[in-house]
Amino acid sequence: xxxxxxxxxxxxxxxxxxxxxxxxxxxxxxxxxxxxxxxxxxxxxxxxxxxxxxxxxxxxxxxxxxxxxxxxxxxxxxxxxxxxxxxxxxxxxxxxxxx
Numbered sequence: 300x301x302x303x304x305x306x307x308x309x310x311x312x313x314x315x316x317x318x319x320x321x322x323x324x325x326x327x328x329x330x331x332x333x334x335x336x337x338x339x340x341x342x343x344x345x346x347x348x349x350x351x352x353x354x355x356x357x358x359x360x361x362x363x364x365x366x367x368x369x370x371x372x373x374x375x376x377x378x379x380x381x382x383x384x385x386x387x388x389x390x391x392x393x394x395x396x397x398x
Contacts, residue, residue, distance in 0.1 A: 314349045334366035338374045345385040353395045364396045
């Protein structure tokens, strides 16, 4: 079915704060820092603008933006070679994330 030219394609509705905060409670996998796991799950699931809001909630809880995975990498280092991650990487850097 062809898209009508008078209709704008909607990628997704803006998420509410409550929908974003759900990612703060993601249980971690055994052997993985809960803060790293939470950050990674949010990175993989949220659009950049929502991820930026998530980071604010994450930091407000006093959580570690530079938590490391089992290989010793922060999320910023982990995503460095991902295509189209620059906006996410910028958000992490602005919030105090390091590689």
